[in-house]
Amino acid sequence: MTDRFLTCLAATLREETGYVQPVGGPYRRREDGSTEPPDRPDGRAFDDDPDDTGGRTGMGILQREYDAWRRARGYATADVWHISDEELTAIYWEQFWSPARCDDLPAGLDLAVFDMAVNCGPGRAIKALQRALSVTIDGHIGVRTLD
16 A cells, blocks of 8 residues: 555545544544543444445445455455454455555646545546547546556
8 A cells, every 4th residue: 555545635635534543544433532442332433324325434435345345355244343454444445445446547647536536436437537538438447547
């Protein structure tokens, strides 16, 4: 993982949680600066709104994403509110930063594409970038998109 990724992750987590986050962690989970999850939804870093189609969410990660990530590694599922900084960092790296090839993008654009990948999915983020660049919109960052 790169320093650029960790810097962009801190910025994205700030948007996801509402709390200023240190680059590289430990990541704040509560307004008082604590790294422990709250006891009930806070509407920021931790949510569990039954009317929200995303469902239970911790630090911007959906419970179903966390479950799938853990199962793929042979781990039992666990409550996303107890996600570790290491797991959080790995999921953001593997599911959003790397698929959008953010390390290959200029500084600033890497954050914009990463943030959109987190909120809309890497494919949509890449297509939006390609649309803005007026290159073939195929959802894959290749040499023409990078050029």
